[in-house]
Amino acid sequence: MKRAGFASRWLPILLLVPQLSIILVFFYWPAAYAVKSSFYLQDPFGFGQTFVGLENYSSLADSAEYLRVTNFTVVFTVLVTFFSLALALLLAVKADKVIRGAKSYRTLLMWVYAVAPPVAGYMGLILFNQRWGPLTELFGMFGWEFNLRADYFDTAFAMVVVSVWKQVPVNFIFFLSGLQSIPKSVREAALIDNRSASGRFWDVTFPLLAPTGFFLLIINITYALFDTFGVIDTLVKGEPANNPMTLVYKVYIDGFRGNDLGGSSAQSVVLMLLVLALTVFQFRMVEKRIHYT
Amino acid sequence: MAQVTLDSVRKIYPNGVEAVTPASFQIKDGEFVVLVGPSGCGKSTLLRMIAGLEDITEGALSIGDNVVNTLDPADRDIAMVFQNYALYPHMTVRKNIAYGLKNRKTPKDVIAQKVDEAAKMLNLTEYLDRKPAQLSGGQRQRVAMGRAIVRDPALFLFDEPLSNLDAKLRNQMRIEIKALQRRLGVTSIYVTHDQVEAMTMADRIIVLNGGRIEQIGTPSDIYHNPASTFVASFMGAPPMNLVAAEMQDGILSFAGLELPLASSMRGPVTLGLRPEDLIIDSHGPLAMEVELIEELGAHRLLHGQVNGQRLTVHLAKEEQVALGPLHLSCRVQNLCLFHPETGARMDGGFAFNLAQDRMEERV
Amino acid sequence: MADISLSTATPVIPRRRFLWSTLVDHAVLITGALIMFFPLLVMLQTASTPDIETMKYGPGLYFGDQLDDNFRKAMFEASGFSGANTGLSMFKNSLILGLGFAIGKIVIGMMAAYAIVYFRLRFATFAFWLIFTTLLLPLEVRILPSYEITQKLGLLNTYTGLIVPLIASATATFFFRQFFRSVPEELVEAARIDGAGPVKFFIDILVPLSQTMIAAMFIIMFVYGWNQYLWPTMITTDEGMYTLVRGIKRIVQVLQGGNEIPEYGRANVLAIIAVLPPVAIVIFFQSWFVKGLTESDK
Ligand SMILES: Nc1ncnc2c1ncn2[C@@H]1O[C@H](COP(=O)(O)OP(=O)(O)OP(=O)(O)O)[C@@H](O)[C@H]1O
Ligand SMILES: [Mg+2]
Numbered sequence: 001m002k003r004a005g006f007a008s009r010w011l012p013i014l015l016l017v018p019q020l021s022i023i024l025v026f027f028y029w030p031a032a033y034a035v036k037s038s039f040y041l042q043d044p045f046g047f048g049q050t051f052v053g054l055e056n057y058s059s060l061a062d063s064a065e066y067l068r069v070t071n072f073t074v075v076f077t078v079l080v081t082f083f084s085l086a087l088a089l090l091l092a093v094k095a096d097k098v099i100r101g102a103k104s105y106r107t108l109l110m111w112v113y114a115v116a117p118p119v120a121g122y123m124g125l126i127l128f129n130q131r132w133g134p135l136t137e138l139f140g141m142f143g144w145e146f147n148l149r150a151d152y153f154d155t156a157f158a159m160v161v162v163s164v165w166k167q168v169p170v171n172f173i174f175f176l177s178g179l180q181s182i183p184k185s186v187r188e189a190a191l192i193d194n195r196s197a198s199g200r201f202w203d204v205t206f207p208l209l210a211p212t213g214f215f216l217l218i219i220n221i222t223y224a225l226f227d228t229f230g231v232i233d234t235l236v237k238g239e240p241a242n243n244p245m246t247l248v249y250k251v252y253i254d255g256f257r258g259n260d261l262g263g264s265s266a267q268s269v270v271l272m273l274l275v276l277a278l279t280v281f282q283f284r285m286v287e288k289r290i291h292y293t
Numbered sequence: 294m295a296q297v298t299l300d301s302v303r304k305i306y307p308n309g310v311e312a313v314t315p316a317s318f319q320i321k322d323g324e325f326v327v328l329v330g331p332s333g334c335g336k337s338t339l340l341r342m343i344a345g346l347e348d349i350t351e352g353a354l355s356i357g358d359n360v361v362n363t364l365d366p367a368d369r370d371i372a373m374v375f376q377n378y379a380l381y382p383h384m385t386v387r388k389n390i391a392y393g394l395k396n397r398k399t400p401k402d403v404i405a406q407k408v409d410e411a412a413k414m415l416n417l418t419e420y421l422d423r424k425p426a427q428l429s430g431g432q433r434q435r436v437a438m439g440r441a442i443v444r445d446p447a448l449f450l451f452d453e454p455l456s457n458l459d460a461k462l463r464n465q466m467r468i469e470i471k472a473l474q475r476r477l478g479v480t481s482i483y484v485t486h487d488q489v490e491a492m493t494m495a496d497r498i499i500v501l502n503g504g505r506i507e508q509i510g511t512p513s514d515i516y517h518n519p520a521s522t523f524v525a526s527f528m529g530a531p532p533m534n535l536v537a538a539e540m541q542d543g544i545l546s547f548a549g550l551e552l553p554l555a556s557s558m559r560g561p562v563t564l565g566l567r568p569e570d571l572i573i574d575s576h577g578p579l580a581m582e583v584e585l586i587e588e589l590g591a592h593r594l595l596h597g598q599v600n601g602q603r604l605t606v607h608l609a610k611e612e613q614v615a616l617g618p619l620h621l622s623c624r625v626q627n628l629c630l631f632h633p634e635t636g637a638r639m640d641g642g643f644a645f646n647l648a649q650d651r652m653e654e655r656v
Numbered sequence: 657m658a659d660i661s662l663s664t665a666t667p668v669i670p671r672r673r674f675l676w677s678t679l680v681d682h683a684v685l686i687t688g689a690l691i692m693f694f695p696l697l698v699m700l701q702t703a704s705t706p707d708i709e710t711m712k713y714g715p716g717l718y719f720g721d722q723l724d725d726n727f728r729k730a731m732f733e734a735s736g737f738s739g740a741n742t743g744l745s746m747f748k749n750s751l752i753l754g755l756g757f758a759i760g761k762i763v764i765g766m767m768a769a770y771a772i773v774y775f776r777l778r779f780a781t782f783a784f785w786l787i788f789t790t791l792l793l794p795l796e797v798r799i800l801p802s803y804e805i806t807q808k809l810g811l812l813n814t815y816t817g818l819i820v821p822l823i824a825s826a827t828a829t830f831f832f833r834q835f836f837r838s839v840p841e842e843l844v845e846a847a848r849i850d851g852a853g854p855v856k857f858f859i860d861i862l863v864p865l866s867q868t869m870i871a872a873m874f875i876i877m878f879v880y881g882w883n884q885y886l887w888p889t890m891i892t893t894d895e896g897m898y899t900l901v902r903g904i905k906r907i908v909q910v911l912q913g914g915n916e917i918p919e920y921g922r923a924n925v926l927a928i929i930a931v932l933p934p935v936a937i938v939i940f941f942q943s944w945f946v947k948g949l950t951e952s953d954k
Contacts, residue, residue: 005776006854012771016783019768019829025809026824027790030801037801091688094681101682107939108689110946114934116883118904122927123695125908126702126920132714134698169692170949177950197677226796230885230901237908248796255800256890264800271797279792346845367851379842383864392860393850440850 031272037265049262056266066250066267073246076160077224083164084220085213088171093201095172096179106176113169117227121234124162149236149243156244159235163228170223171216178212179205218282222275247271295357295370295447295480296322297343302352304338304504312338314504315352320497323478325471329491330501331527336484337452339501343482344450345369356448367396372441373450376457378433380425380440386412387421390439397444411439414473431462438470442477449474449481455490467494488528492516500524519629522636525565531594534571536602537633538564545630548600549578552625562639565629568594568607573614577622581606586614595619696928703924710920726921730929741895741903743926750882750899750930756819757881758874765828765873766866770858772829773836774844790825795887803890813894822887828873834951835869836862872948875941879934900930 006012038056040049060066095105112120127135128148139146147154182205190204226248236243240253247267255264301315312335320326328336341347343354345366353360361369372393380389387408394404412418415435425433434454441449454470455463471494474481485491491498492512500507500515500523508520519525525533538547540559545552547564571579579599587594595606595614599621606621608614630640698715705720731743771777772784795802802821811817839862847857863870888902898906907923938945 005774006848006857007776008854011854012775012777015767015771018764019787019826020783022764022820023787023790023824023826026802026805026821027793027798030798030805031793033801033805034798087688091685094684098678098681098685101685105685105689107942109685109692110942111935111939112692114879114883114938115931116885116901116904116934118885118901119927119930120695122904122908122923123699126698126715126924127695129714132710134715137714165691165695168688173946174950177946222794226794229796230904233885233889234904234908238905251797252799252886256803261800261804268797268800272793275793275797341845344845344849346848366845366848371849373846373849375842375846377840377842379840379846381843381846381861381865383861383867392847392852396851396856440846 034265034268034272037261038269040262042259042261052262056262057270060263060266060270069245069247069250072156072244073225076156076163076228076244076246077221079160080163080167080224080228081217081220083160084167084171085216087164088168089175089209089213091168092172092175092179093205095176106173109172110169112166113173115166117163117166117230118234119230120162120166121231124158124231124235125237128158149241152242152244155235159228159232159244162231162235163224166231167220167223171220174212174216175209178209182208214282214285218278221278225271225274296320297448297480297482298353298355299343300353300355302339302342302354303350304335304342304347305350312504313342316506317352318499318506318509320480320482323480325474325481325483325494325496327491327495327498328482328484328501329486329488329498329527330507332486334501335504336486336501338504340450340452340482340484343448344371344373370447371450372444372446372448373452374434374437374441374454376453378425378437378454378457380433380436382425385422385424386417386428386436386439389425389436390443393440393444407443408439411443414442415439430458431466434458434466438473442473446479449479449483451481451483453485454483456485456487463490470494488530492528498528500527502527517627518638519565520638522563522565522631525629525631529567531568531605531607533629534566534568534604535631536564536566536599536604538562538630547579549580550623551578552628556640558639561633563631563633563636565631566604566623567627568605570624570627571604571606571621572623573606573608573612573619574622575620577620579604579621579623581619581621583614583616583619586616696931699924699928702920703928705921707917707920707922711917722921723925726925729919730922730925741898741906743900743903743929745896746898746900746903746926747929749897750901750933752815753818753884753888753899754878754882754933756815757822757884758877760819760823761828761877761881762870762873764823765826765830766832766863766870768826768829769832769836770862773833774854774857787826787829791827791830795822795825799886799890802887806891811891813892813897815897817891818888818897819881821891822881822884828877831873831948832866832869835866839865868944869948871941872944872951875937875945876948879938882934900926904930 037049039051039053041052041055042049091109095102095109098105125148127133128146129136130146130148130150133146133148136146136148148158149155186204186208190200194200194203225246228246229248229252232240232245232249236245240249245253248271251264251267251271254260254267258264297320299319300317302313302317303311303315304313305311316339328339330336338347342349343356345361345364349362354362356369356371381392384392390408390411391404394407399407408421409418412421415438417432417435417439420428420432420436425436428436434457437454451470455466458466467490483490483494492515495512497509497511498515499509502523508515508524510518510520515524515528519528519533522535526535536547538545538561540546540554540556540562542559543553543556545554545562545564581595581597581599581604583595583597585596587596590610592610593608593612593614595608597604597606597619628640629638631637632639700723701715701717701719702710703726704723705716706722709716709720731747734742768783768787772780772787777783806812806817806821809817811820843861843865844857847861852860882899883901884899885901885904888899889905892898892902903926907926
């Protein structure tokens with residue numbers, strides 16, 4: 001709060017009412033509803049529900065399918081996060097270095113930020129088309145019979161590639177602005193102290209980018225977990241069958257398609273806990289200050 | 294125009310910090326009062342309570358004849374100039390100056406006329422259509438002044454208005470502000486931690502320390518008759534020399550200096566000597582070891598030790614000195630004695646009365 | 657007297673050394689840019705060639721002349737069952753979603769942030785936590801119950817149901833709170849002494865000061881809203897309510913094709929149109945957008 005805040009009583013309440021009422025109805029209510037439903041078994045034909053305690057959770061723990069999806073989600077998240085961060089960092093460092101055309105490069109490398117994930121997935125469908133997709137043909141030249149949606153590994157591969165393609169620009173923007181905010185004096189000091197460019201990068205630039213990188217790590221994990229829904233849904237054409245899928249996708253499939261509200265809610269709650277853990281971890285790390293302010 | 298009265302005004306922040314201990318004083322109509330003190334001593338807090346930007350925890354504040362404790366800042370008939378000027382960055386100079394009048398439903402033509410007048414007074418006429426970002430620091434400062442004066446307030450409040458300016462501009466603006474205040478005759482309270490500003494601008498100075506008022510007085514009062522070691526060391530550059538001395542059987546002794554005083558005090562005291570009251574005198578009682586000579590053009594400062602205690606001497610430019618031993622005497626009538634622990638003034642004006650016959654002497 | 661001679665020869669300025677590393681930098685960047693651009697090129701190419709060719713040979717090297725025709729089909733001819741599902745109507749819905757979301761979020765967020773930052777509120781801390789907890793859980797994890805509740809409220813296939821639940825998070829509020837806190841304290845104090853009340857201060861000072869921030873937020877939020885997929889997929893079953901991005905799901909199913917030739921051209925035109933407005937905004941207002949994006953994390 002500002003030290004000389006206004007003292008009016010009703011005005012701030014009036015200002016807060018829209019925000020508060022929307023989040024109460026569309027955030028707290030659904031969240032509570034999810035927690036509650038996770039303890040109930042929904043009759044598939046809509047005739048009421050019975051309290052089953054933790055049964056929904058225990059059947060999740062026993063489900064081989066759920067384990068498989070969890071495993072895939074973990075691998076998928078790690079790959080997407082790693083590659084989109086690494087490629088973006090490479091591009092940002094180069095874009096920060098070049099003098100000529102820096103602005104054009106920025107534009108050319110960031111516009112994909114605005115592409116919706118399902119559209120990215122759709123582009124993937126075209127590029128990886130079984131018969132004539134340009135990328136399928138490219139892989140064919142190396143003797144790799146690429147088979148989107150028929151082969152588990154190939155589909156997973158396409159999902160990672162498309163998700164990374166879509167995410168690199170965001171990371172690029174952040175890394176570039178992080179690089180540009182490193183004070184000129186610090187760079188010049190490094191230039192005097194260290195003659196090797198890669199030495200300067202790892203000793204000075206990289207540590208100074210750590211706060212940005214850590215922030216992006218969280219952003220990217222969240223992206224891989226949640227925002228890739230559109231990519232996955234289009235790449236499997238809405239019919240996952242035996243194809244890989246992420247936890248969020250499974251929540252949707254089980255709850256919306258399978259009408260298993262209880263099981264789906266239990267999965268939602270597990271996801272919520274996961275996100276909360278991630279946030280706590282984030283705050284912890286920030287406290288340990290990877291911050292140089 | 295108005296007088297300002299504080300009656301045991303106290304501030305305790307919600308976090309429990311007592312920023313201002315109960316303070317009482319009165320500022321006369323048209324007076325220019327400077328609040329001075331080190332950083333964090335509560336100057337801004339006191340000023341902001343007067344402005345109404347901060348709640349008063351206890352006590353009564355009146356402007357004119359009315360207690361204004363609960364009045365909104367806008368209703369207190371005050372104007373304020375902030376350290377960072379607080380100009381509205383998206384408004385032109387003209388709009389910045391006019392904003393307060395506009396909110397008070399002043400007719401348009403009156404506003405225009407007042408803004409023009411103020412601009413002329415402050416040499417801002419050619420900048421009226423610029424935005425603050427396109428002005429120099431000094432010009433911004435003037436706009437902030439303009440915003441204050443168009444309103445014809447009963448009271449001007451300044452919170453370190455010059456501290457963002459360079460030294461030269463600061464000197465110039467100091468004179469301009471003082472002259473303007475003289476001309477308008479508006480009661481003013483001015484916060485600064487710069488003792489030169491305080492000395493040169495004030496009709497009266499209020500010295501604050503740790504939320505407490507140490508002394509209220511005219512600049513010359515504060516300088517020559519400091520109420521405590523704090524005031525003595527805060528006002529004046531270089532500050533007053535404070536050395537440990539001894540009272541015994543009506544004799545004050547420090548190094549070779551022995552001075553009879555009509556006082557029954559005994560034991561250790563703190564002796565205060567202004568640098569300009571120390572004089573080079575080959576027969577003087579104080580033996581000083583000069584360690585550093587600071588050349589300041591118009592005069593010089595000698596830094597050294599007497600009996601293991603640091604001392605600074607103010608020297609006219611024509612006097613010749615060299616590093617090494619030297620003898621000093623001092624002007625007795627300007628000595629001050631302080632309590633060695635509390636730092637409070639002890640001689641209280643009586644100290645040297647009985648030595649009247651020796652007043653003019655150097656000892 | 658010594659002769660002082662001034663050298664008149666032009667000093668030799670050493671020529672900038674040709675650096676292989678600079679070449680590598682450019683090569684990396686150009687490759688990156690091409691990879692980013694390649695899918696769009698393929699889309700454009702197929703959108704301009706007859707579907708039959710695409711079906712037979714896949715994307716080719718040359719652009720065709722069918723773009724006009726496919727554009728007309730995509731925008732004005734109905735697909736789907738109801739006939740309401742033209743590209744134009746989807747475009748309109750996308751626009752409503754993008755604008756409604758961005759404006760709603762900014763207005764509500766600014767109001768809430770103003771209340772939290774500039775007022776002495778007894779329950780300010782409580783309100784703050786209530787609002788900022790929403791940053792923790794994205795819509796995706798509570799998607800089903802949100803759907804159920806929206807259904808209970810009778811908001812399926814309405815713009816309200818489409819937009820309002822998406823607004824139920826505090827990103828904009830958080831952003832404006834950060835910004836308001838960075839506005840110098842003295843500004844509100846000066847304004848109060850100048851006789852401005854809370855409403856006047858907000859309208860005369862704070863909103864004009866926030867202009868750049870509002871613009872940046874607007875761009876980010878518009879793109880975010882326009883690109884929504886999961887929520888619109890669940891909430892809109894009426895084809896007249898489809899957005900372009902939601903329509904992708906339909907397109908994909910069309911491509912499954914039966915025996916007919918899949919309408920690649922038309923589908924790709926729709927995909928391009930779904931991408932174009934947000935991309936254009938991001939490119940044109942690049943500096944605002946980048947500023948808004950990178951400053952929102954602090
Ligand atoms: N809003 C606040 N809440 C709690 N304590 C405060 C607050 N504002 C100031 N203080 C404390 O009150 C004391 C006096 O602060 P004040 O701002 O009045 O000092 P000042 O004399 O103006 O210092 P400076 O010369 O640095 O401006 C300080 O110890 C400060 O830490
Ligand atoms: Mg202060």
